[in-house]
Amino acid sequence: MFRHSKKIILTLLTLFSVLVIAGCSQGSNNSESSPAATTEVPKKVNDIEGEWKLTDIRNSIQSIYSLFEMDEIQFGYFLTIFDDLDMRLKVNGDKVEVSYSTDLNNFSNNLYKGTNKKDSAEVFKTNLFKRTKELADKYKTNKATLDVTTGAFSFYAPGTINDTDKTMSFQEPLNFNMSFPMTLTETYDPITYKYELKDNLLLVSLDGTDSETQQPVHAELRFERVTGSENNTSATTTNETASLDGKWELINSGDAFLRGLSYRLHSQYERKLLLQVYWNTLKDLKPTITISGNKATYEGSVNLTDAYNSIYEYHKKNAKIKLEPKEEYIRTYYFNSMIKTHLSASKYSKIDIDEANYTVHTVIPDGIVDTSRKTITFDNPMAISDLVIFSNFSIAILDTTYNYTIDGDILTLTYERHETGQRFNIYYELKFKKVQN
Structure with missing residues (x-):
């Protein structure tokens, strides 16, 4: 049994954890349909051109969790469930793409630990996979696919960049396994994030007011630049080590x-x-x-x-x-x-x-x-x-x-x-x- 909320989040965590329930999509596909669009040279975006990889994942994901109802025990179990997520952000001119692929079997097993285990782990997974696929199929611009037999899940979100305002806009929000959307409105509403470069990281953030608590909130994803080698994401530094005193x-x-x-x-x-x-x-x-x-x-x-x-x-x-x-x-x-x-x-x-x-x-x-x-x-x-x-x-x-x-x-x-x-x-x-x- 499911309950709708303004954020379209499933609050009955003891049944299916925090799965997002379908909402009305207000987004539209802004991709060009004319032949000229295929030859258009993307606008150059300073500083952030190229490929980035999600890093500092626990701090990033806990900021997303702060937008949702989640008790302290569930937080303890859920903090580490995205540790291995390989989310990529690619910037080409004024276009941006965010994507990742993952195994929902591990995700289901970890979510199950945070429930009251009313159902068996297998029943829980079956219901989770079914609901996740239903939610993914509602996308109009983003693309999310799930193979319910293997648990293979992929997510893709195309967007645009405004270099003047330092913003990234998507027709539908970024979403972690169709369970934790990075939004303060609805799961399928258009969204604009701020971005900035700080300490060699690309910060993609959401600021606003929680509709339920009326409190200011902040969520932030941190990306490190990919520079040809997974183990070479930043220049080697030789800063002198400070005295402990x-x-x-x-x-x-x-x-x-x-x-x-x-x-x-x-x-x-x-x-x-x-x-x-x-x-x-x-x-x-x-x-x-x-x-x-x-x-x-x-x-x-x-x-x-x-x-x-x-x-x-x-x-x-x-x-x-x-x-x-x-x-x-x-x-x-x-x-x-x-x-x-x-x-x-x-x-x-x-x-x-x-x-x-x-x-x-x-x-x-x-x-x-x-x-x-x-x-x-x-x-x-x-x-x-x-x-x-x-x-x-x-x-x-x-x-x-x-x-x-x-x-x-x-x-x-x-x-x-x-x-x-x-x-x-x-x-x-x-x-x-x-x-x-």
Whole structure:
């Protein structure tokens, strides 16, 4: 049994996960039909001409997931299901093509792990393949094919580029296995994405307002240039490696905090609303690590006033009963004794709570740096308030070890642990840049 939504996404994830349901296609094929079109020289597009390959896939796909209803367990299982996706983007003048081929057998198996397993894996796959083919057959401009006997699936989307506005337009949105369309409207509506070159990557992004939560949202796919060899996508750099000693500032805050919120926020508490609200509050924060010899100190601070105001205004607009005054509401349901209880459990952290301004400032001293093992261990895991905890713990109470590497002036901390009671791992990657004195 299926239910339509404005994004045409199947919300009954326990049955068929998050499959997109067919909608009305408003797109049209803009391809030229005259003979002259075959001899037209494509307009030259500076900088992005050529072939690109999707990279940083987990961060790319988690930004797509933030557009949909998905609980924390499903996110844990679904984060890695596109790890092997070979999506290509080709630019020729003012034309762009996005394509990929994949095996839906693996996709089905991984989706099945995130369901309540009401049906057998084989029944689940049969239904998934059937529905995917139905959705693919509705395309007017994009092309998607599925061999239901083998699971071989292919996707192709042609589009155009406006070099002046730095946009890519498609008659129908990009779509991941007909389950996760990169759109804020309908699955078959025309769409325009922004693009930019940054740090040798081509970023293709979607910005807008979620129709359900009325919150600003951002999704972003990252592509690296293909330069004749799969292992030669960028020029070799010889940046001098920075000293570990000194102050380091988090630079991938948007990715790191979206990952943390996606793992942590519980589905029973209007998860998508809170995910989007808190991410907009956290995405530009720059917590730091200061290292001196074999000691490290973590420091981070957040002001939650804007987040709480957004949550209150949303509930005020949508509530069927009159809400308490804002201050009372916030202190009752959000900035309450529960936060203090959770934070007080971090006995080795120095946490200052400014109740008047809804601010939490965290310092974790006496971290141990082991240069032989390339690890940094804190007595409590790094965290921002009780919203994001960079570990697999629900409360920041136990010692946590991060592996580190240094590339030039970038310090990368990674963490991977099995999620208690689940069959997936928690993955974090925190990138810090050396702060110049």
